[in-house]
Amino acid sequence: MPQSDTPRRVSIPPVPLSHDADGRDGPSLSICPMLAAVGVIGTEWRLAIIHRLLDGPQRFSEILKSSPRLNAKTLSATLKFLEGQGVVQRSVVSTRPFSVVYALTEMGLGLAPAARELRTWGERWLLPKSVDRSRTAPRSPVIQGELPRLARPEVEPLRAR
Template identity: 40%
Template sequence: MGEEMQRPPLCNKVEHSYQLIGKKWIGLIIHSLLEEPKRFSEIHAYIPDLSKRVLNERIKELEESGIILRNVIADRPVRIEYSLTRKGNELGKALKAVESWAEKWL
């Protein structure tokens, strides 16, 4: 039998990126953070159909992927805000192109 064909690394990266941004709510969460950092409750208010449980899961995924940053603000009471990293801002720019396409074609 012949050797198995291995996909180039770029294909793996592209597939991984589509798996991430294809998850329900990911795009809207990123969109909600484009202008300024937000607290959990503000993101939830921005996307009211998104359950708090799923929002929490998606935030953790985006943190682990280096797309959003969790900022602990030592006020009284302590506040937590989420913001886009440089990586997240670049992804946001790419998603804005999709938004432009959607406005034109959908």
């Protein structure tokens, strides 16, 4: 049988979960802080949502529109997970009409330097040399090193719980 040029995908087992001091489910810090962090942010959609929210608070529909391959069920589950981990905060801004925004907490905003470094690393090592880097996904202002702005003036900056 001929060998395929397609790389074989390897399944990586998930990081073991435990309850932290606040009772939240998450990776055990007894493993390693880096592995614990990867357990919280280490999926494509979690990182994409965090990246989107680095621009400021967003409505569910705005996040959904920003990622064409993301479906509502996955977005909802991912936002709930990130909220449970203390990375994202859900805020009701209006009851008539009902309106909710999602924003990064202080903990979530702390991911900006890591997101910046991941982007730089990906550009250097993963993008083929022939790719026009100006045509890749636009960088968030936070990824570019600017301070985050509030997308919605009615939402106050979020602090750690």
